[in-house]
Amino acid sequence: MTVRVLLVSPAMNAALREARFAGDAALDASGVRAAAPAAPHVPEADRAVHGPSERCSRTAEALGLRSSGEPALREWGLGRWSGARLDEVSAREPEGVAAWLADPSAAPHGGESLLDLCARAGTWLDSLQGEVRVLAVAEPSVVRAAVVHALALPPQAFWRLDVAPLTLTELSGRSGRWNLRCGRPLAPAPAG
Template sequence: MLISPAMNAALREARFAGDAALDASGVRAARLAAPHVPDADRLVHGPSERCARTAEALGLRSVAENAVRDWELGRWSGARLDEVGAREPEGVAAWLGDPSAAPHGGESLLGLCARAGTWLDSLTGEGRVLAVTEPSLLRAALVHALALPPQAFWRLDVTPLTLTELSGRSGRWNLRVGRPLADRQGGGEAERGAS
């Protein structure tokens, strides 16, 4: 089970990664969603401040796991997309068009998908695992789990504080995607559990 972290300023500003903390509305939304988090045998979160604070606000006693860290975007980390696009239009075009490109000096999309897949496939026999992780890792895990072409990564939208569930095992994953942890008004009953 993968939960996307709550909103923060970096997400609102369309920044590449960066380790920005949650803002007050993100903390409040995560606290409201806490009663709707399904039970799990193992709880982990990405090492970013955003993931750690989301897990904390959800009331989870999770541990940081480096394997579910955000996409490593090198020198673009923390910059806004429009700024990078103005400075390095060819680099952004290569990054968006070629899954093996890493013009930022960090991890390529293929590298991110391979890392997410390695982590996902390592979970065999661990019971129900819940990870609070950045949208990029969540999208890469879905590309791997469903054997999608890497370009499908750009077509997957992940909104804050949604639950994406994968069941099965390495080589045969089933998907239940993007269930809100609470209704949009903040606090309505959401369906519990996984299928």
């Protein structure tokens, strides 16, 4: 049976604006304001879930979804780097950042490696067999990891995928055979 997985990236927050390893940074007022006009454009689904972060749960709420938390969709576990800005970590641990960016198995921060993240997202994605339409509000790193898994891309492709706030990435198919439709904005662009 074909499964359609609708991955919605959460709204903007201060951590994204500051290039911060978010941890569990809250959705701010501007993120809530941006999500409200997108609510009527959220596709229907048989089941809705959201990552456990406050940013994902508040985005789901602002979009008017009745969703449940899904632990497998948690943000990339970046250990001691969580909450710090990328430029701070790069200045403090340049070799660690270089290893993290170059080696998908590296976890110099003490958290998950890129391979671990992709495996976690892939396990969740593959568990959806028998479902029809699942909508998930998930952190951009999880969306990217799911795409890498679904398309059997090399892990380094993760760094080449951009997931903007409040966009929809669609995967359809089943374990071992997925198709991708990426980056559709949830709300039409404002007239300008």
